[in-house]
Amino acid sequence: MxxxxxxxxxxxxxxxxxxxxxxxxxxxxxxxxxxxxxxxxxxxxxxxxxxxxxxxxxxxxxxxxxxxxxxxxxxxxxxxxxxxxxxxxxxxxxxxxxxxxxxxxxxxxxxxxxxxxxxxxxxxxxxxxxxxxxxxxxxxxxxxxxxxxxxxxxxxxxxxxxxxxxxxxxxxxxNIPFEPDQPIENKCGSCTRCIDLCPTQALLGDGRMNGKKCLSYQTQTKELMPKEYRKKIRTIIYGCDICQEVCPFNKGKDFHFHPEMEPDPEIVKPLLKPLLTISNKEFKQTYGHLSGSWRGKKPIQRNAILALGNSRDKSAIPNLLKCLAEDVRPVIRGSAAWAIGEIVNGNNEELILFFKKQLAQEKEEEVRLEIQAVLQNWQKEREKNDEIE
Incomplete structure (x- = not known):
């Protein structure tokens, strides 16, 4: 039966x-x-x-x-x-x-x-x-x-x-007692590509991981991302595919069986700058159907800011300055400060004055630390350039 x-x-x-x-x-x-x-x-x-x-x-x-x-x-x-x-x-x-x-x-x-x-x-x-x-x-x-x-x-x-x-x-x-199927044993053999190429060494080697070091997890948090992970996400704004991309078992795998899984390229590879000012309504309408939207727009916006910094997009400086000066969320202000520091060197007097002004009026300690770090890096750059000259 x-x-x-x-x-x-x-x-x-x-x-x-x-x-x-x-x-x-x-x-x-x-x-x-x-x-x-x-x-x-x-x-x-x-x-x-x-x-x-x-x-x-x-x-x-x-x-x-x-x-x-x-x-x-x-x-x-x-x-x-x-x-x-x-x-x-x-x-x-x-x-x-x-x-x-x-x-x-x-x-x-x-x-x-x-x-x-x-x-x-x-x-x-x-x-x-x-x-x-x-x-x-x-x-x-x-x-x-x-x-x-x-x-x-x-x-x-x-x-x-x-x-x-x-x-x-x-x-x-x-509660139905079906005959069980046979389990499948691990077939990875001596291959360690996923372990070797994980950017944060999150994989422990035995199928387990330090979940907090995984970039996929880091892109889903709502706080300031720790500095050791910011550059490693590159321009990814949700998740991480690296341990799958390098796996030999995934070579050539690409299946399009389910129409509802088909991605809209404009949505899954979005323009970064518009994400910085997207409204809650627009975010839900555009990205609400994605599993990557489950934490809301703030992590995606924070990651977009980091991605702009990683891509050294100078055209984004006005957008990032606006985030630093006007956004009510400390995470966004602090991330914007870091991104600007990645894009711009320490030779711009106008930006230095702007950062000092923001530092003077910033009340959140975590944001103050981000601004101070950028100013310190710019100062070191100027001193190094002076020595060369």
Whole structure:
């Protein structure tokens, strides 16, 4: 009975646009407990994770009498069908691939709901489900690995044979006792490209990471970004793709199965300067459908300012000066000060006077420190130039 139901579910999953599906038991993920505890104790967690470790490990703590977990994966595009229009003198930022198209949480929830309704309709018993996408209690990659969907790479991501790591994951616990699929062991071998090329050395080498050092996390915070990460984000304004881009399993992977995942080049590679003054309404209308908008516009604006500094866009100086002088948010003022310091050298007397004026009237200590740092760097540059002359 359950074997036949499982085959019907697999067939239906293909019909409704699920690219991979796997089944596993609802047994605890006990092997993760020590690791999760250690990560939390060492401060490697970001705060975005579900806070209760026991609920992340034991399905029976979040579901009454669980018997199985169904894992699904949807492949997403990695290349734009066309590039955004080039505008002379204008710099663009970019959203990581995971944030292209409609928010994947919504897409996966829709697929899971459709599958859940199908199973309910054809089952000959009372069935129950708990669907989860990313923000749920269970660890998506651990469920997917045990369900045979793929293996967990050294970068901590699930890697599938067909689609590499460019997949969105979701799962649902159920009270139906399905025959479990065979887990897939790690196939990274001696390759360490993701570890070696991670800009912040966030990857620990065993599939775990120091989440707070990950650039993807850093682009999602709302505070001033620590200085050691600012240049490393380059012109990325959300996420990070580096550990996927360098992975051999991802070579040549680019799938366009789902129209709702197709990105608008003008949106996922936006002009940077207009982001500095975008209104809340316009931000929601333009970027609200992206998963990368979930933290609101402030992190995106802060990252756009850093990107302008990293690209040394002199045309952005008036925009950045306005941010420094007029924006009510300390994070934006402080980021603008840093960006200006990256673009302009210490020979501009007018800018030096402007910075000194801003310093005199600035009340927030974190912004004062940013302004002071720029003035000090400019002073060192002037002294060095004087020595050369």
């Amino acid at each position: 359950y074997a036949e139901l499982k085959q019907q579910i697999i067939k239906k999953s293909q019909e409704i646009g699920i690219d991979k599906i796997g089944f596993t038991t609802a047994a605890p993920f006990k092997h993760l407990e020590a690791s999760l505890t250690e990560q939390k104790e060492q401060g490697h967690t970001t705060g975005f994770e579900h806070p209760n470790i026991q609920e992340r490990i034991y399905p029976d703590k979040i579901f009454d009498q669980p018997r199985s977990i169904i894992s699904i994966a949807l492949a997403y595009p990695t290349k734009l069908a066309s590039q955004p229009k080039r505008i002379k003198g204008e710099k663009r930022g970019s959203f990581a691939r995971v944030s292209w198209g409609t928010d994947y949480h919504d897409i996966l929830r829709e697929r899971l709901d459709t599958l859940k309704n199908f199973i309910t309709d054809i089952s000959q018993q009372e069935v129950d489900f708990k669907p989860m996408v990313d923000t749920g209690e269970l660890i998506d990659v651990a469920v997917a690995q045990r369900a045979g969907v793929g293996f967990i790479g050294k970068n901590g991501l699930l890697i599938t044979e067909e689609f590499g790591s460019y997949v969105y994951l979701g799962e649902m616990i159920t």
